[in-house]
Amino acid sequence: MxxxxxxxxxxxxxxxxxxxxxxxxxxxxxxxxxxxxxxxxxxxxxxxxxxxxxxxxTRDALLETLLRSGFDQLTEEADRLLDANLPPERALADWLGEFTFRAGAFRGLPASLMATLGDPDSALHTSCLAMREAAGRLLRAAQEIGRIRPDVDGTDLFALANALSWITDQAPSIAARRDHLLTLIMDGLANSNAR
Incomplete structure (x- = not known):
C-alpha cells in the first residue's frame, strides 16, 4: 500500500x-x-x-503540445467552412486568413511550421498533417468548381500562407496589410479561365 x-x-x-x-x-x-x-x-x-x-x-515535442489545440481548431474550422453554404473560394480565403493570423501567434512559428514539411519524424509534422489535409480539402473544393488554378497543390498553399505569416512575423508594420496581401495571394491562385 x-x-x-x-x-x-x-x-x-x-x-x-x-x-x-x-x-x-x-x-x-x-x-x-x-x-x-x-x-x-x-x-x-x-x-x-x-x-x-x-x-x-525535443523542442518540436514541446511546441507540438503547445500548438495542438490551435491546429485542431483550424482543422475543425476547415470542416465547418466546407459544410457551410459558402462559395468554396471564399471558404478557402476565410480559412487562410485564420491560419495566417494564428501562425503569427509566436515569433518564429512560420519558419518552424515550414521546417515540418521536410521532417516527417518531427512531432510538429504529424500534428500539422491533419490541418494541412483539411486545407487541402478546401483547396480541392474550390478547384472542382474551377475557381482555383488546377496546378496548385496543398504544399503550395501551405507555403504561400506561411510566407504571408513569415512576412508579418518579420515586419510587424506589415501586419495591418495582412488582409490585402491575402487578397493578392487569392488573386494569384484564381483560375484565369474562370474569370
Whole structure:
C-alpha cells in the first residue's frame, strides 16, 4: 500500500511539473518566439532541464503540445467552412486568413511550421498533417468548381500562407496589410479561365 501511494504521489507530481512546463513555455515562447531557450522555460517552470526533457524530449515535442489545440481548431474550422453554404473560394480565403493570423501567434512559428514539411519524424509534422489535409480539402473544393488554378497543390498553399505569416512575423508594420496581401495571394491562385 505505501508503494502504491508513493507511485500515485509521483504521478501527480509529474503531472504538475508537466503543466508548469507548458504554462512557462507558453509565456517564454510568447515573449521570445519559437526558438526561445528551453533552459529559460525550465527555469520559469521551477524544474530542472532534465525534467523538461523527460516530458518533452525535443523542442518540436514541446511546441507540438503547445500548438495542438490551435491546429485542431483550424482543422475543425476547415470542416465547418466546407459544410457551410459558402462559395468554396471564399471558404478557402476565410480559412487562410485564420491560419495566417494564428501562425503569427509566436515569433518564429512560420519558419518552424515550414521546417515540418521536410521532417516527417518531427512531432510538429504529424500534428500539422491533419490541418494541412483539411486545407487541402478546401483547396480541392474550390478547384472542382474551377475557381482555383488546377496546378496548385496543398504544399503550395501551405507555403504561400506561411510566407504571408513569415512576412508579418518579420515586419510587424506589415501586419495591418495582412488582409490585402491575402487578397493578392487569392488573386494569384484564381483560375484565369474562370474569370
Amino acid at each position: 505505501p508503494d502504491e501511494l508513493a507511485q500515485q504521489g509521483q504521478r501527480a507530481d509529474a503531472h504538475r511539473n508537466r503543466e508548469r512546463i507548458l504554462k512557462a513555455a507558453a509565456e517564454v515562447v510568447g515573449e521570445e518566439g519559437t526558438q526561445a531557450s528551453l533552459r529559460d522555460v525550465a527555469r520559469r517552470a521551477g524544474v530542472g532541464l532534465g525534467t523538461l526533457y523527460r516530458h518533452f524530449p
